[in-house]
Amino acid sequence: MLRFIARRLLFLLFLLFGVALFVFILSHLVPSDPVAANLSQSALNNPEIVAAFKEKWGLDQSLFSQLLLYFQHLLTGDLGTSIRTGRPVFDDLMQFFPATLELSIVAMVIALVLGILFGTISAIFRNKAIDHIIRTVSISGVSIPSFWFALIMLNIFSSVLGITPGPGRIDTRTTTPEGGTGLLLLDSFISGNFQLFSDVAMHLILPGTVLGFFTMGLIARQTRSNLLEVLSMDYVRTARSKGLKESAIIVKHAISNAMIPVITVAGIGFCNLLGGMVLVENIFAWPGIGQYAYLSAVSLDFPAICGVSLLIAFIYVVINLLIDILYGVIDPRVRYE
Amino acid sequence: MTLLKVEDLTIKFKSRQGVVKAVDNLNFELAQGSSLGIVGESGSGKSVTSLTIMGLLQNANTEITGNIDFDGLDLLKLSPNEMRKIRGNSISMIFQEPMTSLNPLHTCGKQIMEPILIHQKEVSKQEAKKHAIELLRMVGIPSPEQRFHEYPHQMSGGMRQRIMIAIALACNTKLLIADEPTTALDVTIQAQILDLMNSLKKKRDMSIIMITHDLGVVKEMCEKVVVMYTGQIVEKSPTELVFADPLHPYTKGLLNAIPKISNKVERLEAIEGTVPDALNMPSGCSFHPRCKYATEKCTLEVPTLFQLEDGREVKCFIYDGSEKGDDVNAAK
Numbered sequence: 001m002l003r004f005i006a007r008r009l010l011f012l013l014f015l016l017f018g019v020a021l022f023v024f025i026l027s028h029l030v031p032s033d034p035v036a037a038n039l040s041q042s043a044l045n046n047p048e049i050v051a052a053f054k055e056k057w058g059l060d061q062s063l064f065s066q067l068l069l070y071f072q073h074l075l076t077g078d079l080g081t082s083i084r085t086g087r088p089v090f091d092d093l094m095q096f097f098p099a100t101l102e103l104s105i106v107a108m109v110i111a112l113v114l115g116i117l118f119g120t121i122s123a124i125f126r127n128k129a130i131d132h133i134i135r136t137v138s139i140s141g142v143s144i145p146s147f148w149f150a151l152i153m154l155n156i157f158s159s160v161l162g163i164t165p166g167p168g169r170i171d172t173r174t175t176t177p178e179g180g181t182g183l184l185l186l187d188s189f190i191s192g193n194f195q196l197f198s199d200v201a202m203h204l205i206l207p208g209t210v211l212g213f214f215t216m217g218l219i220a221r222q223t224r225s226n227l228l229e230v231l232s233m234d235y236v237r238t239a240r241s242k243g244l245k246e247s248a249i250i251v252k253h254a255i256s257n258a259m260i261p262v263i264t265v266a267g268i269g270f271c272n273l274l275g276g277m278v279l280v281e282n283i284f285a286w287p288g289i290g291q292y293a294y295l296s297a298v299s300l301d302f303p304a305i306c307g308v309s310l311l312i313a314f315i316y317v318v319i320n321l322l323i324d325i326l327y328g329v330i331d332p333r334v335r336y337e
Numbered sequence: 338m339t340l341l342k343v344e345d346l347t348i349k350f351k352s353r354q355g356v357v358k359a360v361d362n363l364n365f366e367l368a369q370g371s372s373l374g375i376v377g378e379s380g381s382g383k384s385v386t387s388l389t390i391m392g393l394l395q396n397a398n399t400e401i402t403g404n405i406d407f408d409g410l411d412l413l414k415l416s417p418n419e420m421r422k423i424r425g426n427s428i429s430m431i432f433q434e435p436m437t438s439l440n441p442l443h444t445c446g447k448q449i450m451e452p453i454l455i456h457q458k459e460v461s462k463q464e465a466k467k468h469a470i471e472l473l474r475m476v477g478i479p480s481p482e483q484r485f486h487e488y489p490h491q492m493s494g495g496m497r498q499r500i501m502i503a504i505a506l507a508c509n510t511k512l513l514i515a516d517e518p519t520t521a522l523d524v525t526i527q528a529q530i531l532d533l534m535n536s537l538k539k540k541r542d543m544s545i546i547m548i549t550h551d552l553g554v555v556k557e558m559c560e561k562v563v564v565m566y567t568g569q570i571v572e573k574s575p576t577e578l579v580f581a582d583p584l585h586p587y588t589k590g591l592l593n594a595i596p597k598i599s600n601k602v603e604r605l606e607a608i609e610g611t612v613p614d615a616l617n618m619p620s621g622c623s624f625h626p627r628c629k630y631a632t633e634k635c636t637l638e639v640p641t642l643f644q645l646e647d648g649r650e651v652k653c654f655i656y657d658g659s660e661k662g663d664d665v666n667a668a669k
């Protein structure tokens with residue numbers, strides 16, 4: 001098991017190298033000028049400022065020597081300095097990442113809890129009205145574009161009904177506490193600030209639901225079909241012949257077996273969720289990586305773009321590794337040597 | 338003492354294409370400590386019968402009529418809750434596929450403990466574990482303490498079937514229904530499993546219903562045989578008589594299809610034709626399209642189960658009293 005994890009982490013290094021190379025080349029292939037994107041019109045008219053800007057960011061050097069320089073810095077753990085913010089990319093990422101992490105965890109919890117619950121109900125009441133309703137919701141989840149859904153949800157729950165607060169991570173009148181993990185739910189809970197906790201929670205509900213909706217649909221559909229398959233298995237018949245209650249059969253024998261493929265889908269869903277983050281964070285004014293990625297991309301902030309890509313690739317691999325480990329925990333037939 | 342009495346059991350399945358009679362007017366009984374073989378091809382209704390006795394055939398599209406009297410209880414009249422207390426407790430079942438009949442995510446020990454913990458509420462987990470290890474030893478699993486913690490995928494097919502038997506016998510089993518328990522196993526393992534079942538039957542004075550298409554298994558295991566065809570009993574008699582002097586043309590056909598070491602034949606004799614479509618049953622005797630001895634009467638009238646003087650029963654006009662087998666002998 002440990003050797004398996006070590007091998008996967010070694011593989012991660014190669015992968016990150018590949019991602020960095022790919023993103024570096026790709027972002028330089030974009031037919032747009034970082035100078036024009038970052039300097040004002042009056043500064044652009046001054047050739048001295050332009051030359052100084054190019055020299056400062058190494059844009060006057062050849063692409064190859066830029067690449068070489070970038071990788072030299074990478075090897076020392078330096079992700080470079082953001083052109084747009086003027087701060088080290090690493091510091092930027094660390095500042096924005098907790099907000100994204102918190103939102104994605106909430107979205108994933110919503111997706112898992114509702115997805116498994118809906119899928120199970122759907123399978124038990126197969127072809128009944130409730131099944132049709134859930135299946136309609138699930139298929140909407142996987143087919144509705146998240147940016148549209150985000151706007152509609154904001155309009156209904158925030159503007160019209162006024163149940164949830166508007167965009168943002170916390171109320172504008174509250175101040176973000178200093179220090180801590182940056183995960184506001186956790187920080188406010190630990191410090192016993194329950195007013196902040198509920199404020200944060202209310203702000204998380206809408207973006208969390210919107211972001212998790214796709215994954216929820218995916219998980220619900222997968223759970224339903226697996227559970228139906230598992231319920232026709234011989235070992236479920238054995239469980240029935242032992243005299244178990246139908247509810248005990250589902251809880252003790254069917255769900256655990258049905259969850260094995262769901263784990264895969266949940267992993268894919270989580271990675272998918274990271275992609276949806278860019279749109280959802282922008283609509284909900286969420287100060288996270290998604291918004292940072294968007295702002296970096298429009299200003300052609302190469303170090304920041306590469307930094308975000310490396311972070312996402314890193315999370316992707318770690319999640320997949322966690323899923324593989326989870327297989328081994330759930331299924332005794334899976335052994336890693 | 339009669340343990341199980343099945344009377345006029347009829348099972349119908351409703352489908353879009355029409356109503357299918359899976360089991361038609363079934364009657365048999367089983368004394369405590371004895372064994373009965375139910376023999377027939379796929380689709381003859383033998384598995385449906387066993388699932389009905391277990392109370393596992395409940396479905397909106399199924400219609401079950403008749404009586405199943407078990408140990409003084411009419412099983413068909415019990416509520417699902419009452420039935421659940423019998424299932425896995427005094428009636429147990431083992432299945433054809435030991436490879437897939439065990440939950441792959443639970444240890445074998447846990448799966449054996451499960452029926453004990455459900456049906457014997459006063460038993461603690463520790464005691465149940467002890468009992469489960471005892472059961473593992475009883476069904477011939479070596480080093481049971483260690484095997485208790487192992488998963489099904491770590492065991493062979495024969496071992497898994499032994500685990501299934503241990504699960505089935507975990508409580509106070511009076512009736513064990515074995516649905517093709519050896520079909521998926523290779524021959525030497527088959528013999529071991531059958532020996533095990535036979536010895537446990539004697540030790541526990543339990544009754545066994547053996548559902549099979551393998552007449553060899555019946556010869557080894559059963560005192561009485563019921564031969565089924567298209568949901569009906571066509572012959573009911575003691576095992577040794579079935580082999581020595583089969584009555585029904587279908588039974589004869591089944592026996593002829595078994596290869597014998599003494600006879601050197603190029604081809605085995607098969608029964609011509611196939612089992613008729615359940616939605617489109619032939620008129621008269623359902624076996625007549627495949628029967629060598631069929632007469633015009635067979636195509637028009639349905640024979641009843643005739644009782645012979647020696648107590649055997651057979652559903653064929655050949656034995657309706659007047660001619661009593663002469664035709665068969667003439668046809669031979």
